[in-house]
Amino acid sequence: MTLESAAYGFRDQVLLDQTLVVIGGSAGIGLATARLARGQGASVVLTGRDTERLRTAAKEADARGTAAFDAHDPLQLERFFQQLQGPIDHVMVTAGGPSYGRLLDMDAQQARRAISDHMVLALEVARHCAGTVRPGGTLLLLGGTGARRIRAALGAAPAVTAAMPAFTASLALELAPVRVNLIAAGFVDTPLSARLLGDALDARREELRATLPIGRVVVPEDVAALAVHIMTNTALTGATYDVDGGQQLVG
Numbered sequence: 001m002t003l004e005s006a007a008y009g010f011r012d013q014v015l016l017d018q019t020l021v022v023i024g025g026s027a028g029i030g031l032a033t034a035r036l037a038r039g040q041g042a043s044v045v046l047t048g049r050d051t052e053r054l055r056t057a058a059k060e061a062d063a064r065g066t067a068a069f070d071a072h073d074p075l076q077l078e079r080f081f082q083q084l085q086g087p088i089d090h091v092m093v094t095a096g097g098p099s100y101g102r103l104l105d106m107d108a109q110q111a112r113r114a115i116s117d118h119m120v121l122a123l124e125v126a127r128h129c130a131g132t133v134r135p136g137g138t139l140l141l142l143g144g145t146g147a148r149r150i151r152a153a154l155g156a157a158p159a160v161t162a163a164m165p166a167f168t169a170s171l172a173l174e175l176a177p178v179r180v181n182l183i184a185a186g187f188v189d190t191p192l193s194a195r196l197l198g199d200a201l202d203a204r205r206e207e208l209r210a211t212l213p214i215g216r217v218v219v220p221e222d223v224a225a226l227a228v229h230i231m232t233n234t235a236l237t238g239a240t241y242d243v244d245g246g247q248q249l250v251g
């Protein structure tokens with residue numbers, strides 16, 4: 001068993017002979033999931049924008065293939081899915097990040113992007129999953145728990161956070177028998193969190209260690225373990241799964 005699978009009690013090779021595509025797999029949650037899936041026997045394909053980061057990640061996750069493109073570009077996304085070889089079992093979307101900032105400071109175009117980017121990316125990927133992902137396989141989306149509580153600085157993020165579970169459930173009905181699920185994460189210690197918090201990162205980690213019921217910070221491997229469980233448990237579809245160490249109960 002790998003360390004990661006041992007920590008979560010997976011039997012070895014639960015994804016043997018399956019293929020996982022991670023849209024946004026060169027860092028953070030996507031890369032951790034790719035590594036765990038590979039350790040469980042899957043072959044993995046990673047995408048991201050930065051070629052160098054993708055190359056390093058591909059080595060780390062022993063990836064079968066990579067593709068560098070901006071997932072928000074529908075034409076490049078279409079081209080990527082068209083050239084994918086063989087049957088696909090699971091697709092995970094970890095590209096893109098949250099959009100913060102006061103709503104009234106946004107012009108119409110910025111508002112459209114803040115409100116729709118996340119869902120439109122999920123929809124575009126879902127379109128390509130139809131007929132590509134095998135029945136019983138999964139489309140796995142990422143959302144958050146942090147913006148469930150509305151605060152002024154969060155702008156469009158609470159509205160998008162509220163919409164994602166319903167959006168996921170609707171996609172699950174339309175894409176069946178492919179399963180569609182949403183993971184809602186709190187703070188996860190990834191390069192994205194480091195970028196968002198800058199110099200305040202260490203203080204935030206300390207605060208979370210002191211206040212979270214689990215007494216530690218959630219790491220990408222925790223989210224990866226949930227993701228692999230959702231891939232392998234064929235009863236799960238149309239649902240949202242929180243992984244935040246209890247953050248929404250105390251924050």
Ligand SMILES: NC(=O)c1ccc[n+]([C@@H]2O[C@H](COP(=O)([O-])OP(=O)(O)OC[C@H]3O[C@@H](n4cnc5c(N)ncnc54)[C@H](OP(=O)(O)O)[C@@H]3O)[C@@H](O)[C@H]2O)c1
Pocket residue numbers: 023024025026027028029030047048049050051053069070071072093094095096097098142143144145184185186187188189190191192193
């Ligand atoms: N970290 C958290 O605390 C947290 C909490 C809740 C939800 N989430 C969500 O979980 C997802 C993953 O977060 P993370 O923390 O793992 O982020 P991360 O560390 O920044 O990793 C994101 C990955 O996606 C790629 N990516 C980003 N934008 C892309 C685009 N437009 N096209 C293609 N690839 C793209 C990045 O590579 P390139 O930059 O090279 O493209 C990278 O491989 C995000 O949707 C995030 O909003 C994160």
